[in-house]
Amino acid sequence: MKTSFGGSNSSWRRWNCSKWMVVLLLVGLIVGRVDVPRSAAAQGSLDADNIARATVFLAGVYDVPGGRAISCVGTGTFVSSDGLILTNAHNVTDSVRCPVDDIAVSLTLRLGEPPVPTYYAEVVDYNLGLDLAVLRVAREIDGRVIDRSMLSLPFVELGDSNQLRLDDTITVFGYPGLGEDPVESTRGTVVGFLAEANVGERAWIKTEASIPGVMSGGGAFDSQGRLIGIPTTAPAGTSGTALDCRRVQDTNGDSLVDSRDNCIPVAGFINALRPAALARGLVRAAQWGIRDRGHQFSGQVVAPAGDSAPTFGRLFFSPAVNEAGLPTTRVTQLPAGANSLYLFFDFANMRPGTVYELRVTVNGIPNPRFSLSPALWSGPERGLWYIGSSGQPWPNGTYEFTLFIEGIPVGDERITIGGPAQATPQFSDIAFGLLDFRGNVVGSGYVLPSGNVASALFIYRDMIDGIPWEQVWYYEGVEVPNGRVAGTWNLGPNGSTTISISNAQGLQPGRYRLELSIQGALSATADFVIAGAQQGAFAQVFENLRVANLLTDETLGSAGSTSFPNTITDLYALIDWRLLAPNTPWTYRWLLDGSTLFEHTEGWVAPESGSNFWIALGSDLHLPDGTYTLELRVGDLPPVTVSARVGLGQLPVVQGNTASGVRMSGQIVDAQTGEGIPGALFILLEAEFSVQDFVWDESQIFGVSLSDSQGRFEIARLLPRDALYSVVVVAAGYLPVSADGIVVEADAQEPVILRLEMNRDL
Amino acid sequence: MEGRLVFPLPPEEPLSRVQRWAHAIAVLTALLGFALGFLLKAQIVGATTPFRDLAAGVLAQYPAGWLLDTQGDYVFRARDPGAPGYRTTLQVALVPIGPDATSRSIVDGLTLERAQTLAGYQVNGTEPFTLPDGDEATRLEYAYAETESNPFLQSLPVVVRGVDIVTIKRGQAIIITFRVEQDRFEDEFWRLEQFLATLELL
Numbered sequence: 001m002k003t004s005f006g007g008s009n010s011s012w013r014r015w016n017c018s019k020w021m022v023v024l025l026l027v028g029l030i031v032g033r034v035d036v037p038r039s040a041a042a043q044g045s046l047d048a049d050n051i052a053r054a055t056v057f058l059a060g061v062y063d064v065p066g067g068r069a070i071s072c073v074g075t076g077t078f079v080s081s082d083g084l085i086l087t088n089a090h091n092v093t094d095s096v097r098c099p100v101d102d103i104a105v106s107l108t109l110r111l112g113e114p115p116v117p118t119y120y121a122e123v124v125d126y127n128l129g130l131d132l133a134v135l136r137v138a139r140e141i142d143g144r145v146i147d148r149s150m151l152s153l154p155f156v157e158l159g160d161s162n163q164l165r166l167d168d169t170i171t172v173f174g175y176p177g178l179g180e181d182p183v184e185s186t187r188g189t190v191v192g193f194l195a196e197a198n199v200g201e202r203a204w205i206k207t208e209a210s211i212p213g214v215m216s217g218g219g220a221f222d223s224q225g226r227l228i229g230i231p232t233t234a235p236a237g238t239s240g241t242a243l244d245c246r247r248v249q250d251t252n253g254d255s256l257v258d259s260r261d262n263c264i265p266v267a268g269f270i271n272a273l274r275p276a277a278l279a280r281g282l283v284r285a286a287q288w289g290i291r292d293r294g295h296q297f298s299g300q301v302v303a304p305a306g307d308s309a310p311t312f313g314r315l316f317f318s319p320a321v322n323e324a325g326l327p328t329t330r331v332t333q334l335p336a337g338a339n340s341l342y343l344f345f346d347f348a349n350m351r352p353g354t355v356y357e358l359r360v361t362v363n364g365i366p367n368p369r370f371s372l373s374p375a376l377w378s379g380p381e382r383g384l385w386y387i388g389s390s391g392q393p394w395p396n397g398t399y400e401f402t403l404f405i406e407g408i409p410v411g412d413e414r415i416t417i418g419g420p421a422q423a424t425p426q427f428s429d430i431a432f433g434l435l436d437f438r439g440n441v442v443g444s445g446y447v448l449p450s451g452n453v454a455s456a457l458f459i460y461r462d463m464i465d466g467i468p469w470e471q472v473w474y475y476e477g478v479e480v481p482n483g484r485v486a487g488t489w490n491l492g493p494n495g496s497t498t499i500s501i502s503n504a505q506g507l508q509p510g511r512y513r514l515e516l517s518i519q520g521a522l523s524a525t526a527d528f529v530i531a532g533a534q535q536g537a538f539a540q541v542f543e544n545l546r547v548a549n550l551l552t553d554e555t556l557g558s559a560g561s562t563s564f565p566n567t568i569t570d571l572y573a574l575i576d577w578r579l580l581a582p583n584t585p586w587t588y589r590w591l592l593d594g595s596t597l598f599e600h601t602e603g604w605v606a607p608e609s610g611s612n613f614w615i616a617l618g619s620d621l622h623l624p625d626g627t628y629t630l631e632l633r634v635g636d637l638p639p640v641t642v643s644a645r646v647g648l649g650q651l652p653v654v655q656g657n658t659a660s661g662v663r664m665s666g667q668i669v670d671a672q673t674g675e676g677i678p679g680a681l682f683i684l685l686e687a688e689f690s691v692q693d694f695v696w697d698e699s700q701i702f703g704v705s706l707s708d709s710q711g712r713f714e715i716a717r718l719l720p721r722d723a724l725y726s727v728v729v730v731a732a733g734y735l736p737v738s739a740d741g742i743v744v745e746a747d748a749q750e751p752v753i754l755r756l757e758m759n760r761d762l
Numbered sequence: 763m764e765g766r767l768v769f770p771l772p773p774e775e776p777l778s779r780v781q782r783w784a785h786a787i788a789v790l791t792a793l794l795g796f797a798l799g800f801l802l803k804a805q806i807v808g809a810t811t812p813f814r815d816l817a818a819g820v821l822a823q824y825p826a827g828w829l830l831d832t833q834g835d836y837v838f839r840a841r842d843p844g845a846p847g848y849r850t851t852l853q854v855a856l857v858p859i860g861p862d863a864t865s866r867s868i869v870d871g872l873t874l875e876r877a878q879t880l881a882g883y884q885v886n887g888t889e890p891f892t893l894p895d896g897d898e899a900t901r902l903e904y905a906y907a908e909t910e911s912n913p914f915l916q917s918l919p920v921v922v923r924g925v926d927i928v929t930i931k932r933g934q935a936i937i938i939t940f941r942v943e944q945d946r947f948e949d950e951f952w953r954l955e956q957f958l959a960t961l962e963l964l
Contacts, residue, residue: 053914107913118913140909145878150911678917679847696843698831706849708915716912732846 046171046225049751050663050718052108052183053154054078055218057115057175058091058135060100065253070264072098075174075218076105076135077227078155081716082148083119083137084286086227086279087217089126090234090376092133095353097235097265103135108183115179117141124286127600128352129198129378131232132279134286152716154663156219158283159226161275162202164190166392169223170207170273172231174215178246178264186210191369192392194272195342197325197385198378198601204272205229206369211270213373220273229273233373234355235265271368272375285597288624288651292590292598293570293616297606308349310377312356312403315345315413316522321386322429324446324636326526329428335421336396342388343401345411350377357404358387362397370399374407380585380603382477383511384527423462425489427469427516427524430458434537441498442537446527447635449534450579454507455500456514458524465490467519473501474513476581489518509608510581529635531580542632544576544611545642556612566625566647570618573630573642576611580604584634588615591629593651626651661718662744664703666754668711668729676711677758680731684715687723691738694728707731722746727754734758808956813838819932819964820854822957828852845943848908848920850950852957853939865900865928868935872902872926880906881919891927894959899929905944923947925954931963 060072074091078084085105094100103122106115119137126133137153139145164170168190176184188209196203207220211231220229235245245263252261285291318327319340327344334341343358350356354377360370372387379385396418403411432454433443441457448454466488473483483501491497499514501507509530516524532541546560549568560574580586583603590597597617606613615630617623625647631639668680685694686702694700702725703715719725721744729737737758744752777785810823813830815837824830824840829849831839836855843849859868869888876883883906891901904926907919921944929936938961940954 109914109916116913140881142881144881147879152912681843681849683843696827696829698829699833701829705912705915706910706917708910708917710916712915714912714914730843732844 046221046223047663047751048171048185049111050154051077051156051171051173051219051221051225052111052185054156055108055173055175055183056085057106057179057183058085058087058121058217059104059106059117059179060092060094060098060102061104062099062101064249064251064262068102069249069251069262070104070178071100071262073175073178073214073264075215075231077173077219078153079134079158079227079283080287081153081155082151083121083146083153084124084155084283085121085135085137086219086230086283087133087135088131088230088232088234089128089133090131090353091217092121092123092135093126093128104141105135105137106179112182114182115175119146125282125291125598127282127598128376129600130274130278131234131376131378132230132274132282134279134282136286154716156221156225156227158276158280159222159224159228161205161228161277164205164222164228164275166190166192170205170209170220170228172207172209172211172215172218172220172273174211174218174231176212176214178214178248184215192389194370194372194387194389195321196378196387199278201390202275202277203387204232204372205275206272208271208368213270216270226276228276230276230279231270232272232274232375233270234376235374269373271371271373281596281598284592284595288592289619289621290592290597290623291618291620292600293618295588295613295615297610297613310349310351310354310405311347312405312411313346313348315343315401315403315411316525317413317415318342318344318386318388320390321388324526325386326384326430326446327386327524329426329524330522332415333419333422334394334415334417336418338394338417339392340388340390341394341399341415341417342386342390343413344384344386345403346383347379347385348382350379350381352377355406357407359402359404361400361402362395364398364400367399370394374404380601381583382603383585425463425467425518425523426461427518428459428461430456430514430516430524430526432456432514432526432528435498435500436537439498444538444636444638447529447531447539447541447637449532449537449539450506450509450530451534452504452506453500453502454512454528454530455498456526457496457498458516459496460489460491461494463489463491463493463518465492469519469523470517471499472515472517474515475508476510476583477513480512508581509579509584511584529584531584531634532637533578539634539637540578541580541634541637542575542577542640544574545630545632545640546574547628547630547642547644548572548574551614560642561644563645563649564623564647567622568646569620569622570616571623571628571644571646572614572616574612574614575632575642577606577613578609580606580634581608582606587631587633589631589633589639590615590617591631592626594627594629624651625649661720663715663751664719664754665712665714665751666756668707668713668731668756668758670734671757671759676707676709677731677734678707678709678711680707680711680713680729680734680758681705682707682713682715682756683728683730684719685726685728687720687725689726690740691726691728692740694726719744719752729756729758731758733761735761810956810960813840816964818856821960821962821964822854823960824852824957825953845946848922848941848943850942850946850953851939852953853937853941854961855937855939857935857937859930859933859935861933863930863935865898865930865935868928868930868937869900869902869926872928872937873904876904876906881909882907886923893927893929894961895963897929897931897963899927902926902928920944927958929963936963 056076058076059070061068076085076087079086105119107118120139121135122138124134124136173185188207192206194204195201219227222228247263316330320328355374357374358372360367400414431445433441470486473480513527532539548555587601589599629643631641633639668677682705684703689700705713707713725742726740809826811826813822818837828840839853841849841851886903891899908922909919910917924941927938942950
């Protein structure tokens, strides 16, 4: 970066014709000033300084006798200049374990120093399953409401976490303590990705970086300084008490800090990041002021699960996951060179906020690469779950997978990897459907329409005629009467075959399961759903989708609309449905101009059939222009959608701030004494204006800063690169200073730090 | 006997007419110079720049050399860039109102809103006010502590005194705002008076 100056004076005549000395005495450029301990000082274009300032310490606070106490702590990151913060949901959502009346936001005002409480924030939206939340700075720490349009805070941009590759370098920023330590950074590499049901192959990014649990909710950055992951772990514990908890406050007002006081839960160490791609919709919605208003049904809602304890069971391994998130087969051993392995298990009575964990040992030694530190449950209440990975080597050894719920082990399973491939009898790749007139199984694969018969097609390999095998059909977890059929194999070694289940009265809508065993051992299993009316070979569950902006008797009975003015505050997607059993998993996804805002998978809560189930979006002000689309899915059925245009039907183009650019700050000092000049006005003109062009119109100004008590100033917006800038500095009692030609080169990476000296006006 | 040295005074001669004129002209020239100096200073200090927004119906003269801003939620805002500390501000905003609104109710609304956003906001008084064109208005005087919005800069709060002139015209409230650092309020108040004298609300 180069800095050069050229004086200009004509515009000053009007302002002060007798004071004509334009003096710019010194402009210093200091590069590479990164004060963050253990930070990536030598790291290419990662601006550790800016990221550290954009990293905030979050404390949930609640009222206690005689004052306020901290309930939970964590880290967050500014993702917009007007104060949107991305963090973990468990840091900021009110719960028994973590009561939250307010969320205090502390900023690193001086690098190397602990953060200072500066603002209060409010939750804009969150996804408890993904453990992601977006906050918005709402008030000053003294309670004053903030005009967010006046904020110009340091922030980071979200990167594309899907572009991450193994061994990519990442840098994690966060606060390692309970607020007494400065922001820290730690560097590591991507060592893998963990897949999980509901999310897919990149549910988690794995790193070997050592990340303290309190840094949960912070940011992991790529070499370009873009946020690509959120370090995530949740404190585990039962009955509202975390396993690891710090007592630091007198919360019961008895003037003692002891076991009767509430404590601040802390997690252990983090070894997984939630990819930024999963947060993009939340952030995007928050930027546009759009909220997920959930869904509702005016009739009787099916009661949620009771207070039964959550359980995991039937743990087994599969080398692959099919497109419906189901195991292809069951294995107890894999040959050397395996690069794909998934642990499947049944779950029941799981609730949002339940903390679970997977610990993996290899030959008895804990292996964090394949483990998942405690995380919030992201699935529905019951069903089949998986966690695992593909595309990365699984070294030879004996693996033991142990699952925990709230820190208590609830199941484990072992598998050996190594040795040659063995040809053992095996079933695999179960798919379900209806039989056509040729006897072929047709349909979507795992969702069948209501009827009398359901058929399953599966592949068999290396079978031996004469060995016993068995099929068992289940409905909603209970074995179907006459659903267990045992026999002797007689179809030869390899091929595929079809089996069926039937009921003359019709198969009930709901969740079914087929288990295939060979010689008494489970070999393959898959779940399917019966739902909806038959539409050819497919099921039609949702119908008559329409959109309204109000819920009235009139709109409930109308055909809806496809176009709305941009003054509306809510959009309701109304749907009718047929034969969808309670607790059947279904997914809804809102998109704005083709980009996902919200996506949720949960159990169906309404009766089997009905009309006017609504799913809503809303805004506190008004919904922005755009095309809004709701997508509904059950299992692997093709999604059904409904769209509506608001205003012009396309999001407005916003020339917003960017997180890429160069920061400018500095100090204005007295030329004689060297002391900072408080109250000096530093004006940085837009790149297209020189000092001569400046007519004291604020539209010509890129940024302005009033120097503080030390004479320090800072332009809050980042300066676009490859441009020339001009500055004007005014201070009472001093000769004004101006300069043209400050260059910020295209490859400039480091902050521009100016030191400006001013002469007294005698 | 001690001797005394005596210097005889020259005999006094009356000033000539030319000398008397010369003295008078010198004094007059000096006075004229002072007057001219004051006049020039007043012209420079009181120099103004015209502002016209015919769409909003606002014509005014604001102090020359002040920073003009028309991008915010106001018609016009001018700030003194050379003011130490808080930048003295003149502002005109138009606010839509209901048919039953009075200038007093608007003042109350301003107070409630500012109490939420300005530190130590305190109303020092409200009173009826007559604009130079004869329109009736309400004058609100208040004070608050101005704090630096950039948390990364360390500045002490500055006490700001403000005056709002609120009037209703054509179904909308017109709010004329003057704010200045407390210590300079008396010295700078003429800025508001000068501004009001030039303000035309069409």
